[in-house]
Amino acid sequence: MKKLVKKLFTISFIGLLSLGLAACSNTPDNTTSDKASSIVDKDTWVIGLDDTFAPLGFRDIDGNLTGYDVDLATAMCKKLGKEVTLQPIDWSMKEAELSAGNIDLIWNGYTITPERKEKVDFSLPYLDNKQIVVVLADSSIQSKADLAGKKIGAQSESSAVTAMEKETELYKSFDGGKATTYEDNNQALMDLDIGRIDAVVADEVVIRYYISLKGSDKYRILDEDFGAEEYGVGFRKGDTSAVEAFNEAYNDLKEDGTLTAISEKWFGSDVSK
Structure with a gap:
């Protein structure tokens, strides 16, 4: 009898453990589905920036966010039919903020490096x-x-x-x-x-x-x-649709003279790539 009870207990325990593992295995699908989708599908893009990085992104005397990258981001989002939200962040946490979904882009004098390419996908270079x-x-x-x-x-x-x-x-x-x-x-x-x-x-x-x-x-x-x-814009890893849409719109802005106008406003000459 003792052996039978022990055997039944073991079978029950294994069954419960299997159900628990199955439940755990389903959890990531529910929690990461939003992050897996491309920001191309979003109406508003949240741009993470360092608000002390003049003249690319900083606050004017009235406390408003301004700068070359701010003007460029505004023009880019308008071209893509997106609203833009500028979100100042702790620059040392930029990749973590992007990965967590708190921002959609890292855009503020973000240098393209091999180390960063392992964490984010970059747009084409836009400034030397x-x-x-x-x-x-x-x-x-x-x-x-x-x-x-x-x-x-x-x-x-x-x-x-x-x-x-x-x-x-x-x-x-x-x-x-x-x-x-x-x-x-x-x-x-x-x-x-x-x-x-x-x-x-x-x-x-x-x-x-x-x-x-x-x-x-x-x-x-x-x-x-x-x-x-070179500076580039950082996207969440794997969001190739957004990168491609961005690059295409950037080239359009280059051809229609928008990039030249923004560049001359902030640097006195066309320094865009």
Whole structure:
């Protein structure tokens, strides 16, 4: 009798366990179905951006979001028949925000890199950029080699940090063995102004815009840089329909002169690709 009871208990337990596993296996289908669909089917695209990244995306004196990327995103969504919602995000969490479905696009000076291609799908490149080094005008730093032993600032989780890390020996020679990172470039540049750090490595478009506001006589850009790069728009991995629709609309805007007009507004010349 004991053996029979034990056998019946075992069969019942296995049956319940199987039902539990079956229920668990069905859960992902219910929770990920929305994420699996393309944003081409959405009426509104939520664009994640860094609202301190002038002149690409930032707030004007009235607190409104503006900039080259903001104007470009607005024109693009209009072309595609989409409403646009601009969503400021913590830039260090951009890929996580995209993956979680909190935003539909990463669009704000988002550098195309092999590492990021593993996490997102990119649009075609729309703007060229370089990671440049800026110091105060009277600084003793004349070359990248002079950065050894100095405090070098950069935005956290930015392509500037990635670019510097590739030059391993130089990067480790910085004061502290690495760059001093900040939530945004503005904080880094302000610390440069007051002498807390010796140099800032950041996107050329950001540095040159900052210098134009503060005065060119106060700063100096080194002849050497940490490499050229391209900006793209990040989509959720696998959303090829959205990428293709975006690229086609981008080329249309290029042909009809919209890109040239936006570029000349912010940079004084046509720098679009």
